[in-house]
Amino acid sequence: MSTKRILILLPLLAAIGAGGVWYTQKLGGEPQTAKAAAPPASRSVPVVTRVAEVRPVAERIGTIGSVQPIAAIAIKARVDTVVETVHFAEGQEVKAGEPLFTLDSRSLEAQLRQAEANLERDRANLEKAKGDVRRYGELVRTNAISRTQYDAAVATADALEGTIKADLAAIEAAKVSLSFTRITAPMAGRTGTVNAKTGTMVRAADTAPLVTLTQLRPINVSFNVPERHLPTIRRALTEGALKVTAAIPGSSQPPAEGTVSFVDSQVDQQTGTILVKGEFPNTDTRLWPGQFVDTVLTLRVDPTALTVPDAAVQTGQQGRFVYAVKADETVEVRPVTVARSQDGVAVITSGVAAGDRVVVDGQSRLYPGAKIAERADKPAGDKPAGDKPVGDKPGDGSKKKADTPAASGGAS
Incomplete structure (x- = not known):
């Protein structure tokens, strides 16, 4: 074949090859591109939830107290x-x-x-x-x-x-x-x-x-409480004895129990507190004069307090809120009003109702409308949300499955 013919055929073959490539991409490439551009399926966020419940909750004041003898002669x-x-x-x-x-x-x-x-x-x-x-x-x-x-x-x-x-x-x-x-x-x-x-x-x-x-039995523990609690203390004293406990820091022994025996006649204007004394039997001489103890005064017990775990309450620009779980296993943001928090429990006055499920762990990955899945690797002894009792620990297979992306996606 002459050189002139070869030069004529080369552009023709190149044009035919380019057309074939174009045709191939048009037939098979577009669905793949569209498939790649499509958004991935929504994945569930693994979280731990608990149920808001009504139960008796004591209102307590915790402070540092000092042990003082009733008499030292x-x-x-x-x-x-x-x-x-x-x-x-x-x-x-x-x-x-x-x-x-x-x-x-x-x-x-x-x-x-x-x-x-x-x-x-x-x-x-x-x-x-x-x-x-x-x-x-x-x-x-x-x-x-x-x-x-x-x-x-x-x-x-x-x-x-x-x-x-x-x-x-x-x-x-x-x-x-x-x-x-x-x-x-x-x-x-x-x-x-x-x-x-x-x-x-x-x-x-x-x-x-x-x-x-020095008298050791009984013995006093003196502590100061904010003056705003004075009306509650006085009202409670008219109804009966106020309980107070004293725990030695670092001790494994249970706190000593006593009752309020004295409320000072005036408020300290410099600190805005009032002196209160509790009397303890101290039969085992656990409390020693001059010792500092962790004192907890129980003001009252609210028998119908609506509570959620303290970990469920988050703080945002608009104030405190919780992630509440809806029936379709998605979450919504609900502003809440917290009356007080103690012992890992928050007392709620508005925002949730008894029986509502709230998220207590995993909130960092949530947003309004996010799909959730109850996490399988809860700490042992935790009570799951809902009415289900605590069950056996999941096996290795179920735990591994919950940790994989495929399992998370499949829970959607």
Whole structure:
């Protein structure tokens, strides 16, 4: 074939090839392009839902409290003498009336004996004076003595009667002073540091106590609450006792339970709070004076509170809202009003009704109208939404299927 013919055929073959390619794309390529351009099928978003329910919910105030003893008595000496015996060990618990200290009583016993001797002497003088008055009375009637002598005898007898009363008072004072040498516990409690050992000289004017006795049972916990709760507290106190609990931070023991025993008579203007005290039996001495505890005051119990898990409530530009699940398994945004949140539960006053399903996990991928699917890998022990009881854990196959895109798409 000549070169001229080849040059003529090459453009012709190129034109035929281009036309074939165009025809092929026109027949088979357009459906594929359209299929690729079509939007993918809607996929369900895996979420966890719960049901809004009506149940009793307590209104509580949590704050930090300090443990304070109802009584802490500083035991001091009331006479000047020497400590003879200490009857307890530091930190020992004692009962009311148990001996604590015995002080040297020899000088006070001598003073008591002296006062008793003075009484005997003055009583003898009084008897003599009364006899003189009787004799002088007979003599003055016969004018054997002057009236002045008789009056002097009567005055002497009256003075001795006063002296005897003074002697009796001195004896009583000596007995009281002598009783101060036997120091006993005025109440049940725990002793602190002993500042006076055996042989220590103590005086009534000393400022440092011999020992401090602290009452542990019962015991008080003091805490402050905002003044806005004062009307509720006062109203609740008229209806009955207000419960309060005190938990030791970091302790595995359950909180101690007590009741409100005192509400201060005025509000602190600087802090806007009011002082409240709770009394605890403290039978196990769990609460210790000076300790800080987590205090929870229960103001009231709302028996018909509409609640949702706290995790269901989201915050947006328009305020708080929840994702509510409709009958077709799509979600909508519902603004809600939250009265209070505590213990992982939000009390709702408007926006949802009892029985409504709300999303508690997976909200970050949701939008109004989004299709949802209940997630299969819920934490063990979680109560699923609706009336279905908690079932067995899903098998590995179902869990794997829920995690694949195909499974998510198929749930649509």
